[in-house]
Amino acid sequence: MSTPHLADFVKAYDVRGLVPEQLNVDVAWALGSAFAQAVVIPEGATGVVIGHDMRPSSPELSRAFAAGVTAHGLDATLIGLCSTDGLYYASGALDLPGAMFTASHNPAQYNGIKLCRAGARPVGQDSGLATVRDLAQELLDSGTSAGPAEVASGEVGEGDLLADYATFLRGLVDLSSSRPLKVVVDAGNGMGGHTVPAVLGTGAGLPELPLEVVPLYFELDGTFPNHEANPLEPENLRDLQAAVVEHAADLGLAFDGDADRCFVVDERGEPVSPSAVTALVATREIAREVATGAKAEDVAVVYNVISSAAVPEIIAEQGARGVRTRVGHSFIKAEMAREDAVFGGEHSAHYYFRDFWFADTGMLAAMHVLAALGEQDEPLSVLTAAYSRYAASGEINSTVTDAAAATAQVRDWAAAQGAEFDELDGLTATHAAAEGADATGDRMWWLNLRASNTEPLLRLNVEAADVATMKRVRDDVVALVRGEG
Numbered sequence: 001m002s003t004p005h006l007a008d009f010v011k012a013y014d015v016r017g018l019v020p021e022q023l024n025v026d027v028a029w030a031l032g033s034a035f036a037q038a039v040v041i042p043e044g045a046t047g048v049v050i051g052h053d054m055r056p057s058s059p060e061l062s063r064a065f066a067a068g069v070t071a072h073g074l075d076a077t078l079i080g081l082c083s084t085d086g087l088y089y090a091s092g093a094l095d096l097p098g099a100m101f102t103a104s105h106n107p108a109q110y111n112g113i114k115l116c117r118a119g120a121r122p123v124g125q126d127s128g129l130a131t132v133r134d135l136a137q138e139l140l141d142s143g144t145s146a147g148p149a150e151v152a153s154g155e156v157g158e159g160d161l162l163a164d165y166a167t168f169l170r171g172l173v174d175l176s177s178s179r180p181l182k183v184v185v186d187a188g189n190g191m192g193g194h195t196v197p198a199v200l201g202t203g204a205g206l207p208e209l210p211l212e213v214v215p216l217y218f219e220l221d222g223t224f225p226n227h228e229a230n231p232l233e234p235e236n237l238r239d240l241q242a243a244v245v246e247h248a249a250d251l252g253l254a255f256d257g258d259a260d261r262c263f264v265v266d267e268r269g270e271p272v273s274p275s276a277v278t279a280l281v282a283t284r285e286i287a288r289e290v291a292t293g294a295k296a297e298d299v300a301v302v303y304n305v306i307s308s309a310a311v312p313e314i315i316a317e318q319g320a321r322g323v324r325t326r327v328g329h330s331f332i333k334a335e336m337a338r339e340d341a342v343f344g345g346e347h348s349a350h351y352y353f354r355d356f357w358f359a360d361t362g363m364l365a366a367m368h369v370l371a372a373l374g375e376q377d378e379p380l381s382v383l384t385a386a387y388s389r390y391a392a393s394g395e396i397n398s399t400v401t402d403a404a405a406a407t408a409q410v411r412d413w414a415a416a417q418g419a420e421f422d423e424l425d426g427l428t429a430t431h432a433a434a435e436g437a438d439a440t441g442d443r444m445w446w447l448n449l450r451a452s453n454t455e456p457l458l459r460l461n462v463e464a465a466d467v468a469t470m471k472r473v474r475d476d477v478v479a480l481v482r483g484e485g
Helices: 025-040 058-070 084-094 125-142 162-172 192-199 234-246 274-291 310-317 329-339 362-374 380-385 403-416 467-481
Strands: 015-018 047-052 075-081 098-101 110-116 156-158 181-186 211-216 251-255 262-265 300-304 321-325 343-345 351-353 396-399 420-422 427-431 445-451 457-464
Touching (some): 025 047, 025 058, 025 110, 025 125, 047 058, 047 084, 058 075, 058 098, 058 110, 075 084, 084 098, 084 362, 162 192, 162 362, 181 192, 192 211, 192 251, 211 234, 234 251, 251 362, 262 362, 274 300, 274 310, 274 343, 274 351, 274 362, 274 380, 300 310, 300 329, 310 321, 321 329, 329 343, 329 351, 351 362, 396 467, 403 420, 403 427, 403 467, 445 467, 457 467
Parallel strands (some): 047 098, 181 251
Antiparallel strands (some): 015 110, 098 110, 251 262, 343 351, 396 457, 427 445, 445 457
């Protein structure tokens, strides 16, 4: 097999490659060796904690990575099956750099690696991943297959932190006094089938909670026999939606393959916008901070440019400070650390917590939703209505040959409508009607148009005060982007 070109599958935030053509034991060893040299040793860490998901190749790849690490005299702790946020917990609790073997929601033929520094601090293209990639490529190209002979080999140990992870999360959100709730959980044959019984059930030996969990696809199976473990795609939510209605459940939860993202379905089987979840959790976290004596104006919450306009409005209504940032976990995490933000949310259903080392954890967000629902008697659809104020298009992708020209056309169109602009992440145009509706009949609307970093795509998000305005703006802009206007 020819030497893979790592730049083809070492992306901006992580590694995602085909097995074994791109990601195999030799590549995993080289990446482990490079990670040790470029990140672990310079930071003065003594070892690395390594976890993996349920994909068939994950155990072998994680062991090869550990061999690359220990070749440099560092220790490797293998914690076995875990979710990505379980690996972040281990990195934070043990204060060690970490590696998680997963391709998240990608199809079965893929695997990958998510890397972090001690304390779950991110490693991305601009924070060490490019250096790791280039050094690993040098090792592969030179045929190096062992660490430096003069360096003593480190030790490989094993541990299971699932119960500790579950205990830690329960310490952050107390569900013991909730009213009884029935919740359907679709794990998609991913790691949610491993973590949900431990956190929400008694699988890790913790006390029983007032929750009846109805499991869907909890069997760990990296071939994903039932549906892709990507709840962002509506078709992958259909089984959960039907089961919530069938079982007369209070809500449904869907996790992606590595269980770091969580999507919520209400009692009617209707999806709850991740922006509404962001606003709900933000309200709870702000209130918790204020209850400890903090001033509301000193509490920061981070959100990205495609979050609903309701998110900053609700943060401001709580007296706290909203911080807007670019799409992408590295930007969210960096901004949260800079602002010491208590919480951060992305419209992709990634949720970040200061008390979880600024890392993302879908499980903790799910627990906040359960707690908010269980503290009052209204159904989830009523509870979340207060956080769902506007009509949204969802993300619409268009293949383009000249993204800059298409964006310029949209800018001209929006300028003619009296919109204001910013370019924090792509082009954001905002139209704010002063008195309900302007002369064209428009009320408030905004759009964001962003170019993909990896494909010839433009990504469009539109939100408006009403459905009719949203559809008009959406249709006009899509026609312009696709050359149909």
